[in-house]
Amino acid sequence: MVNRRTGRSLRLALVWAAVGVVLAPGCSSARMSRSDEIRLGQEAAARIERQYRTRTDTRVSRIGQAVAARSRVPDLPYRFRVIEQSQPNAFALPGGPVYVPEGLLRMVGNDDDQLAGVLGHEVAHITQRHAVRQLERQNILGLAIGILTEGTTQQIAQIVASLETLSYSRDQERDADTRGARYARAAGFDPMGLVRFLDRLAQMERGGSSLPFLRSHPGSAARADRLRDQLRQARG
Numbered sequence: 153m154v155n156r157r158t159g160r161s162l163r164l165a166l167v168w169a170a171v172g173v174v175l176a177p178g179c180s181s182a183r184m185s186r187s188d189e190i191r192l193g194q195e196a197a198a199r200i201e202r203q204y205r206t207r208t209d210t211r212v213s214r215i216g217q218a219v220a221a222r223s224r225v226p227d228l229p230y231r232f233r234v235i236e237q238s239q240p241n242a243f244a245l246p247g248g249p250v251y252v253p254e255g256l257l258r259m260v261g262n263d264d265d266q267l268a269g270v271l272g273h274e275v276a277h278i279t280q281r282h283a284v285r286q287l288e289r290q291n292i293l294g295l296a297i298g299i300l301t302e303g304t305t306q307q308i309a310q311i312v313a314s315l316e317t318l319s320y321s322r323d324q325e326r327d328a329d330t331r332g333a334r335y336a337r338a339a340g341f342d343p344m345g346l347v348r349f350l351d352r353l354a355q356m357e358r359g360g361s362s363l364p365f366l367r368s369h370p371g372s373a374a375r376a377d378r379l380r381d382q383l384r385q386a387r388g
């Protein structure tokens with residue numbers, strides 16, 4: 153879940169971090185290793201935090217770490233920070249960093265289950281390597297390896313432009329919903345919290361919200377209904 157402005161900065165951060173990865177000594181494959189994925193995320197996080205004001209938050213960190221500890225890959229260097237953005241649009245970077253906008257915290261209020269569901273969703277994007285898989289599908293890293301050592305400024309700009317279209321597929325979003333609710337439940341939270349959050353987003357969509365990420369995001373109502381059915385079946 154990345155809004156247009158943050159998404160553009162994130163993608164630019166990712167591509168320049170990827171430049172560092174592909175040019176690193178000993179990195180000869182276009183398929184990214186877990187250690188390089190962690191490095192990519194950390195470099196991208198450093199760039200994001202130079203451009204946007206972020207802060208630690210005890211509640212966010214506590215819930216995020218609890219959910220991450222119950223995830224498929226609990227030993228990544230997860231880090232949860234609040235970013236000064238008004239739109240309720242959390243996002244994750246490869247390898248562990250997760251950012252929660254101030255607007256999202258206001259939206260969930262004191263509902264820790266909603267927050268746990270959102271953080272579980274973002275952790276699932278990380279554990280399933282969704283961002284890296286999108287880069288790999290578009291052959292971004294292979295292209296970078298091929299031209300960054302000898303490529304022109306124009307060719308490098310084409311790599312950046314191709315990242316402008318990077319987004320999660322509907323299947324990836326649904327996968328993150330399912331796994332995120334599962335991680336939240338394993339950590340002791342009500343998995344219906346994520347359903348409630350998606351219901352809130354659906355209300356914003358029906359109300360004609362002009363938020364850019366809602367216009368390009370898979371329908372929240374359908375996602376909420378799908379996850380609600382899954383959870384009911386699991387209880388039955």
